[in-house]
Amino acid sequence: MKIIEKLNDSSPIFSFEFFPPKDSDGFATLFETISRLKSADPAYVSVTYGAGGSTRAKTVDLVGQIKNDIGLESMAHLTCVGHNQKEIRSVLESFEAQNIENVLALRGDPPHGAKKFLKTTSGFEYAGELVSFIKNNFSFCIGAACYPEGHLECQDLDRDIENLKRKVDSGADFLITQLFFDNQYYFNFMDRAQKKNINVPVIPGIMPILNFKQIKRFTKMCGAHLSDSLMAKFERVQDDNEKIRRIGIAHATEQCKELLENKAPGIHFYTLNLSKATLDILEELKEFA
Numbered sequence: 001m002k003i004i005e006k007l008n009d010s011s012p013i014f015s016f017e018f019f020p021p022k023d024s025d026g027f028a029t030l031f032e033t034i035s036r037l038k039s040a041d042p043a044y045v046s047v048t049y050g051a052g053g054s055t056r057a058k059t060v061d062l063v064g065q066i067k068n069d070i071g072l073e074s075m076a077h078l079t080c081v082g083h084n085q086k087e088i089r090s091v092l093e094s095f096e097a098q099n100i101e102n103v104l105a106l107r108g109d110p111p112h113g114a115k116k117f118l119k120t121t122s123g124f125e126y127a128g129e130l131v132s133f134i135k136n137n138f139s140f141c142i143g144a145a146c147y148p149e150g151h152l153e154c155q156d157l158d159r160d161i162e163n164l165k166r167k168v169d170s171g172a173d174f175l176i177t178q179l180f181f182d183n184q185y186y187f188n189f190m191d192r193a194q195k196k197n198i199n200v201p202v203i204p205g206i207m208p209i210l211n212f213k214q215i216k217r218f219t220k221m222c223g224a225h226l227s228d229s230l231m232a233k234f235e236r237v238q239d240d241n242e243k244i245r246r247i248g249i250a251h252a253t254e255q256c257k258e259l260l261e262n263k264a265p266g267i268h269f270y271t272l273n274l275s276k277a278t279l280d281i282l283e284e285l286k287e288f289a
Helices: 003-007 024-038 056-070 085-097 127-137 157-169 183-195 212-222 228-236 241-261 276-283
Strands: 013-018 044-047 074-079 102-106 141-146 174-177 266-270
Touching (some): 003 141, 013 024, 024 056, 074 085, 102 127, 183 241, 228 241
Parallel strands (some): 013 266, 044 074, 102 141, 141 174
16 A cells, blocks of 8 residues: 555554664564564554665565565665666566555665765666656655755755755655654744645654664764753763663653644654664554554
8 A cells, every 4th residue: 555545544644664684683683573563553664775775685575575474564765876777677676576565765875985975877866866767667655755954965954945845846745754853843844845835744753762872873874953951861861771761762752742733644763673662652642543
């Protein structure tokens, strides 16, 4: 089933993101996680695509297993990095063969060690070009990314919205945000998007902080900001992982409640292939299900 059909329902939808593990032990752990999260009846789950297509085969296999063997709707990530049009077509045909109906079209990050993204010969330079290629050649439901705090490579928020408008006009059916820790960024983003007539559903992406080391990783990786008050809470207990975990889950839960109360179409959880924190949050969101 296409995700946009689920988003057209009046009830908010919940979804989970996973990444292909590096080894067999990791896959065993992941399938245990998926089994536990299946009980939450997610609308869909998504599977990431490694830098430069490094997890291409694993992504194709994993989305197929999740949909065809486990029985959960799946969305495959696909990036432009390191692929020409012929290779991208081949990946999309592999998804079709696995009965996958949903794709998240991304430009992708520069390869490890590269300072900036470089277009592959006969490839795509922007996610909007990938969206257009998929729309014109296949029948997938297409998701795309958006950045409430602005893309790391485009801190001009007005220009960032203009870039997003082109991506949506190219054929994106819905959007998923980069993770954020302050809902005001999402609300401000939605105001900017609506002024540009970006009217597709925008699903907030949420990741609870579960240890202090994550904070620096998150802010460096995606530019997400933490308020001084929230940072102070973590700093006061930075040597107590259990207290950090409780604060992180409580904050993410309040984020989700406020977002859903303000008519967000759902929540996309960045799970890091773990289940307990996500299930704890969902337990507190039953009134919205």
